[in-house]
Amino acid sequence: MKRLAAASAGAALLGSVVLSGCAAFTDDSATSADGVQVAAAFYPLQYVADRVAGGHADVENLTAPGGEPHDLELTPKETADVAGADLVLYQRGFQPSVDDAVDENATGDTLDVADLVDLVPFRDHGVDSDELDPHFWQDPVLLADVGDAVAKQLAKVDPDHADDYTANAADLRSDLEQLDQEYQAGLTGCERSTVVVSHDAFGYLQRYGITMEAILGLSPDAEPTPADLARLEKLIQEDGVTTVFSESLVSPETAEQLAHDTGVTSAVLDPIEGLTDETADEDYLSLMRSNLSALEEANGC
Template sequence: MKLLAALPALLLLSGCAAFTDDSVGLDNGVQVATAFYPLQYVAERVAGGHADVENLTAPGGEPHDLELTVRETAEVAQADLVVYERGFQPSVDDAVAENAEGDVVDAAEVVDLVPFREHGVDSAEDDPHFWQDPLLLAEVGDAVADRLSEIDPDHADDYAANAADLRADLERLDEEYASGLAHCARTTVVVSHDAFGYLQRYGLRMTAILGLAPDAEPTPAGLGRLEDLVRSEGITTVFSESLVSPAVADSLARDTGVASKVLDPIEGLSDETAGEDYLSLMRANLRALREANGCA
């Protein structure tokens, strides 16, 4: 039985409300629920002022570990459009399957996900971190514009124009990565977990400390191999992430005498990055990669 039937009473008891119909600046009340930050960024850029966009993953939250509250489940149920990635957040998958009454855009159906094994990872699963490739994120923007145009045809031209502007920004970012990483002294990058495989399109080779899960524990043998790799290839930097503890990355950097810095997987914003957006964070990552790899 669907949870939807129980949601109104639960929301009343908890004093919560999901989307509101009188949001400031809205002219038609279109409501969009997004599963995590890159999808929120796309939806906000494409919707402009014509929709209320809510992110199901709270700022500072690790999207892999998301468990939806009653309020967030209600947002899925009430949304005119849900933008998510099937297979990335099981609780969102369940809420969409059981409660979504509006349209959906599933990023896993929009873009061609690359298997982890093509990124050098021993897994038969697809790598969900497609937003590390700006051109793939542009495809999601186009799909969101198409679906919003069906929901709200009065503003179809605006959605198409906004998606085109977004694509132009993302294509420019792609060019910056391609040129910025074209001539580097080193190409191997040690990162916290396997969230950066799509960057290998720019000639990098990503090696993860923790594997697929950001909260995993590395084995002593694995750490030993990474120490050898850092020393043999002259790696200057070990990268941690913004939403998980840097302790393991810091320890590896300390043991090998190299720098420890942050490479943001851009799965969500934190207190430190609240004033940033996808484009600025990707450019910060590019600067960090260029410095670490001695790129000309």
């Protein structure tokens, strides 16, 4: 997951562009004096920032819609957004180019969500790796914790609206706790518990009593070995799996081929790392509920 992006040198170059030409961005970028400016590294963080900020801040998502956040390379404009933001919300270790931009260019407050939530190693999700699983937003309660921290940070940046930020975070927590209850109820008493997914982006859902089996391992760009595919084919047959899930933002080809080879259905389970053209009218809550419906149907809940 933690790609050491060829971006180390590139980010340094972008940093020098921003630092040497800051005035060039002053009128058009996040350095505008009109209100609080927030830079969020990828979609779930943008969703939280938008909900907590309400109308009191302009939130920029550093990962463009349809972009794969793991592979993000910041443009000069996005680096300028980091430099000019009153608050940068990011997750260290998930997007190396954002880490570099924060270290080299951020002038306002920064909030690293990896310090806020208890990330667990992939090994706890049944994967042979000691790396920490960054996909915490699959657990709505952990995302609510981020919302509370964002409210505190925005209140520090903009104390005049502190009460609004606190109230908005409380509303967000209420929605996320309701979603958590829906998952607990919806995935109880299912006919089967095994879920075959494209890559290891859904491990935090296992606390609802399901077991995730990934085709591609830690990286959405990895290639499964013949032994991996043979093991999954056997598992699908033995556990009565009805559906192989591909996901948005990456090619569904491998998942669809496995579904075809085993005679089961292919469907989409959205990791909610970012919105696409097809999900532009959705949000975190609606996508999580769509995922729940898909899991209920696949597992006979």
